[in-house]
Amino acid sequence: MLTLFDYPASQNAWKIRQLLHHLQRPYRTAHVSIFEREGRTASYLRISPAGTVPAIQLEDGRTLAESNAILCFLATDTPYLPADAFGRAKVQQWLGFEQERIESVIGSLRYWTLTGKLERRPSALVEMKRHAALRALQTLDRELAQRPFLTEHGYSIADIAVYAYGSRAEEAGCSLLPYPHVRAWIGRVQAQPGFLATMHPYSDDPHSAAELP
Numbered sequence: 001m002l003t004l005f006d007y008p009a010s011q012n013a014w015k016i017r018q019l020l021h022h023l024q025r026p027y028r029t030a031h032v033s034i035f036e037r038e039g040r041t042a043s044y045l046r047i048s049p050a051g052t053v054p055a056i057q058l059e060d061g062r063t064l065a066e067s068n069a070i071l072c073f074l075a076t077d078t079p080y081l082p083a084d085a086f087g088r089a090k091v092q093q094w095l096g097f098e099q100e101r102i103e104s105v106i107g108s109l110r111y112w113t114l115t116g117k118l119e120r121r122p123s124a125l126v127e128m129k130r131h132a133a134l135r136a137l138q139t140l141d142r143e144l145a146q147r148p149f150l151t152e153h154g155y156s157i158a159d160i161a162v163y164a165y166g167s168r169a170e171e172a173g174c175s176l177l178p179y180p181h182v183r184a185w186i187g188r189v190q191a192q193p194g195f196l197a198t199m200h201p202y203s204d205d206p207h208s209a210a211e212l213p
């Protein structure tokens with residue numbers, strides 16, 4: 001059975017939980033206590049080069065890290081990734097956008113805010129991220145005014161990936177009120193059959209106030 005290396009509060013890991021749930025694919029969970037340095041052990045670094053979750057291990061022992069690479073792998077030959085080269089490349093376009101402009105911007109601001117680390121970050125860095133977050137939300141709103149999901153294909157792993165942190169923008173201090181098309185899209189993603197609504201707050205982990213190694 002496939003193993004998912006997971007940390008409950010990780011929205012990057014939620015992406016994989018969500019897709020596995022859609023696919024009704026059974027898996028076992030191996031928890032990685034990222035604030036207690038479990039991501040930095042020699043054995044875990046062989047699974048995930050950067051020591052991050054999520055990662056997966058297949059039945060045959062092969063391992064794969066980076067949430068969006070895992071999404072692409074698991075979604076191949078399923079309705080969540082187009083079969084044609086151009087359709088797949090359009091999904092990749094949004095997966096790149098997600099890593100550069102959502103996960104590393106809204107995801108970071110949210111993580112710092114929810115774990116009490118924001119005040120310890122240089123204000124210029126926070127301002128830069130806030131500016132980038134607003135730009136990303138404007139981009140999404142403009143695009144989602146034109147079609148119900150991120151690509152013409154319909155609901156796909158692009159939506160799962162961008163939703164993971166995009167939908168949590170308010171927890172990062174970015175109001176979604178000015179973005180009606182983003183809010184409507186969030187509703188459409190949540191209305192998908194098998195949508196995984198359960199969120200796990202950082203506060204469930206007594207170690208999450210520590211800095212990551």
Ligand SMILES: N[C@@H](CCC(=O)N[C@@H](CS)C(=O)NCC(=O)O)C(=O)O
Nearest residue numbers: 010012034052053054066067068212
């Ligand atoms: N680009 C990676 C980012 C993964 C990531 O940063 N995961 C966080 C949890 S959301 C983590 O494991 N952090 C632990 C660390 O950086 O040591 C992905 O999309 O999988």
